[in-house]
Amino acid sequence: MEGVLTLVLLCAVFALGQMKPANVANVKTSQTETELTFQWDIVDGNTNYSYKLMGDSAPIVLINATGQVVTYTVSSLSPGTNYSFTLYTVFNGSQSDGYNFSAVTVPSNVGSVSVFDRKETYIILQWEKVNNRSDYTYELKYWIKDEPPTQSPTDSLEEHNVTSLSPGTEYFFTLYTVFDRVRSSGYNFSNVTVPSNIANPPKVVDFNDTDVTFQWITSNIAYNYSLERSNTSREYIYNIAEGIEVTRHINGLNPATNYNFTLYTEFFDVRSTGYKFSHTTSLSRVTGVDFTRSETQLIITWNKLNKNNIYNYILSESNGKEESFSGSSEENEFKHTYSSLTPGTVYSYTLYTEVNGQRNGSTFRSITTINCVSFKWDITNSSIEAQVNGSTHVKAENRTGNAISLPITDNRVKLQELYPGENYNVSLLYHLDTEELLQCSHLLTLVPNSVGRLRCEYFSGGYGLAVIWDPPTGVFDVVQVDVGKQSFNSSSKEQKLNVKSLQVAQWYTVTATSFSGAMRSKTASSNCQTNPAGVIAGVLVFFLLVIIICAAVFVWLRYRSGKRNNSPKPLVESKGTKKNYYKPIPMDAFSEHFRNMSCDENRGFSEEYEDLSSVGIEQSSAAATVLENKEKNRFSNVLPYDSSRVHLTVNDEEDSDYINASYIPGYGNASKQYIAAQGPLPSTVNDFWRMVWEKRSQAIVMVTNCTESGRVKCEQYWPLDYSPCLYGNLVVTVKSEDKAQSWTLRELNIKNKSTSETRTVKHFHFTAWPDHGVPYGTEELIKFRGLVRQHIENSYSAGPTVVHCSAGVGRTGTLIALDVLLQQLHREKAVGIAAFVQEMRLCRPLMVQTESQYVFLHQCIMDSLKTKVVAQSEPLYENTDMIYVNSIALKQYENGSNI
Structure with missing residues (x-):
């Protein structure tokens, strides 16, 4: 029995050794670009397996497994490739029939993606095929940050248009390479669409000639902006973060110029197509000018606009005539003078600024001044009237500050209900646009009321x-x-x-x-x-009176006869004889001489003065009558003699040696101690200063006022204030001014521009000598003469002292005679008034011009004797009652005979 069982077992074992093992039931795969990983369950406990790659000449690969699940990786494969395998179960040298399967490696990602084109709502992407494989397909996924992705299938092309996008938006992308339904890991990138332009054009919120400020609205505060000025390709970049309203200022532009601008919206580095617009800069105009006015000139002054050299200027008259001014001038002020104008006339000018052929202008008006003295003023004790021109209003102000202002109707000034005898400063005004312009002023005195x-x-x-x-x-x-x-x-x-x-x-x-x-x-x-009570009544008294009267008449006739025999008579010598013609009067005899000359209503003075009337008149004045010199004479009957006239130095052809002035001798041997001159005219002021410089004069004595009784007697030839004035080649400056009741003393500096030499000249101005006649008393004039004499004696090296009034003969001659005669009286204890007047008239006509001045000269000597001036080493002046009454002067005023 046992033997049978053993035999069966041996047969079974043998049979089993000849049977094939079973195949794996299923293989799971996972992959990368270069690896494939397989996984299967162990079959019947077998731990040995092998596989073979189909089509590969490589040998079968053995696999030793552990555990219940087998995991095995095949490496060094090619990306995106389909591999076929046979998996064998191996047992006791026997293998299964094999399990056949295939797997695909993951394809590679694209190397890069570029934007082929983009607009506000689409992006065209472009890439190269992976390994130039035509069997690959691609998938694109994109999304906006914080939003779910959108899948966009693609074909096998390497270009794809992503549409329906939002403008100015950043999109995130993943591009997959697909092979046999296997996708690559994905190529990740991002890009943006083109931002949209601004919806509305920029507004100009402020501008001037060289600057402009734009303002625009943005709907996305993430946008940036760039503004391109196409005229110069200049860009202004702005990063916007403050809100949706953007305001930007541009400067450095040119006036009156059209500029084209493009405003770009920018998102990341992508700019919009740009919004195009233009702006033309403005051209400002000069809004203010200053006018310096005179009777025949208008000087227009204006400042450089905006202190910018780019502006040129055109000054146009109403008749179309233009003057051009370059803005490149280094001066910040421009000035132009219009001459030969008509007094009292309104003139209109237009001042243009000009840039690039463009103009912008403003019109300005002004009016030339007038001369108040040229009008005929009708003056009563309560009114002032005159026919005038170039004025719209009149203002009259008296010395207390009370003023009347009235419009002028039909060019007629009518000032009424004024204060009798009062001084009024009458000003003529012109109301032009918004300005009140002073045309001229005139000091007028009303007729006083009667007692x-x-x-x-x-x-x-x-x-x-x-x-x-x-x-x-x-x-x-x-x-x-x-x-x-x-x-x-x-x-x-x-x-x-x-x-x-x-x-x-x-x-x-x-x-x-x-x-x-x-x-x-x-x-x-x-x-x-007069009281008749002392008259004795009766015939007896009458006869007694007759006898007394007869006796008185007899005595009076004898006295007259004796007076005629004792009065000074001309000697036989001709008028050309100087000091021998009249003999000096001793000091102790002068008082009696004065009384004798004053008898019979100053008959002695009248006869003596008449005797002097023809002295010197036969002399030549040829230089004064030359045509070019005639206009330099204030009066045609006061002309310097050729033999004694002052000659100026002639430096060039335009100079003239003529001036209406004469040398006058002083006391003793001083043959040219004085220069008697007429008051300067407007055309001779420069000549006057040239004479003072050339003759080295250190004193000027002025015995007139510039204007008297409404008439110009002498041109103002020194500066009105402390600002220097140029007269020809000489700069005159007032260094000090001291005013007293009857005179003003000034110290003037004169500088020669050519040589820079500077001198000091004293200006003695006696202001209390009436226009007609003589001063009311002698005291003030004697004191004034003392000041002049003291200065002359302290200036021994100085040239002649210049003395002038209006014509340079009347008041001038009286003052010079007073100075010389008081010196003679002090040194000789005698005085020869007639002799010195005769000597002066041989040098210049009409010296001591009126009989009243001749009498006044004698009165000055009388008062000097009473105050004992000549007895002192220095002048001593005492207050005395005025002896001389100027009846003759007042009568001559009535006849208008004095100059």
Whole structure:
């Protein structure tokens, strides 16, 4: 039995050794680009397996398994390849029939993806085929951050258009390579669509000639912007983070220029197609100019616009004539003068700014000034009237500051209800646009009112009258009272005048006239009788009086005869004789001489002055009558003699050696101590200063005011203020000014521009000499002369002292004579007034021009003797009553004879 069992077992074992093992039931695969991993369950506990790669010449590979599940990896494979395998179960050297299966390795990702084209709603992607495999397909997945992805199947092409996208958005992509339904790990990348342009054009919120400010609205604060100026390809880049309203300022532009701009929206590095627009810069105009006005000139001044050199300027007249000015000038101020204009005329000008051929202009107007003196002023005691031009308003202001302002109708000034005798500064104005322009000013004095209730009372026991009056209403300076042939001046504070030395029981015509400056009132008149109480009644007395009168007449006739025999008579010599013609009067005899000359209403003075009238007139004045010199003479009857005229230096052909001025001798041997000159005209001011410089004068004595009684007597030839003024080649500067009641003293510096040499000149200006006649008293003039004499004596090396009034003969001659005669009186104890006047007239005509000035000169000597001026080493002046009454001067004023 046992033997049978053993045999069966041996047969079974043998049979089993000849049977094939079973195949694996199933193989699971996983893959990468270069590996395939297989997994299967152990079959019947077998641990030995083998596989063979189909089509591969490699031998069968044995696999020893452990555990219940077998995992095996095949490496070094090619990506994206289909591999076929046979897996064998091996047992006791026998293998199964084999389990056949295939697996695919993962294909490789694309190397890169580029954007072939993009717009606001699509992106065209492009890539190279992986390994140039045409059997590969591709899948694209894309999404926006924080949103689910979208699957986009593709064909086998290497280009794909991703559409229906949002503008200016970042998209994330994964591109898969697919082979046999196996996808690669995926190529990850991102890209953006083109951002959209702004929806609305930018607004210009501010601009000027060179700057502009744009503003626009954005719907996405993640966008950036770039603004391109196509004229220069200049870009302005802006990073936007502050909101949806964007404001940007651009400067450095040119005025009047059109600029093309493109505004790009930028997202990451992608910019939009760009919004195109344009802007033209503005061209500003000059809004303000200054006018410097005169009668015949307008000077227009303006500043460089914005201090920028790019602007040029065109100044156009109303007739179309233009003047051009380059903006490249280094000066910040431009100036242009229009000359030869008509006084009192409105002129219009347009000032253009110009850039790139474009203009922008403003129109300005101004008016030339006028000369108030040229009009005829009708003046009463309460009104001022005149026919004028070039004015729309008139303003009159008195010395207290009260003013009247009225419009001018029909070019007629009518100022009424003014204060009698008052001084009014009358200004003519022109209201032009928004400006009130001063055309000219004129100082006028109204006619004073007459005195009231002129009457007389007995005085001095019948030998005088007390003249009484009520002062006139308004302003007045002095009241002149005439009693018979006597004339007296009374101050404005007095209302009574006592007149002596009249005859008893006689009727006298008494008149009173008030004066305000040069204006005189109507004359008030009254007949007055001296006290007749002392007259002895009866025939006896009558005969006694007749006898007395006859005796008096006899004595008077003898006295007259003796006076004629003793009065100075011309010697036999000709008028050309100088000091020998009249003999000096000793100091102690001068008082009696003065009384004798004053008798019979100054008959002695009249005869002596008349005797001097023809002195020197036969001399030649040829240079003064040359055609080009005639206009340099203020008066045609006051011409310098050729023998004594001042010659100026002639440096070139345009210069002239002529000036209306003459050398006058001084005391002793000083043959050219003075220059008597006319007051400068506008055309001779430069010549006047040339004379002062060339003759080295250190003193100028002026005995006139520039304007008197509404008439120009002398041109203002020194600076109005402390600013230097140029006269020809000389710069004159006022260094100091000291005003007193009757004079003004100035110190002037004169600099020669050619040599830079500077000198000091003293200017003595006597302001209290009336336009007509002589000063009211001698004291002030004597003091003034003392100041001048002191300066002359302290300036021994100086040239001649220049003395002038208006014509340079009347007041000028009187002052020069006073200076010389007081020197003579001090040194010789005698004075020869007539002899020195004769000597001056041989050098210049009409010196001491009027009889009143000649009498006044004698009065100055009388008052100097009384104050003992000549007895002192230095002048000593005392207050004395005014002796000389200027009746002759007032009468000559009435006749208008004085210059």
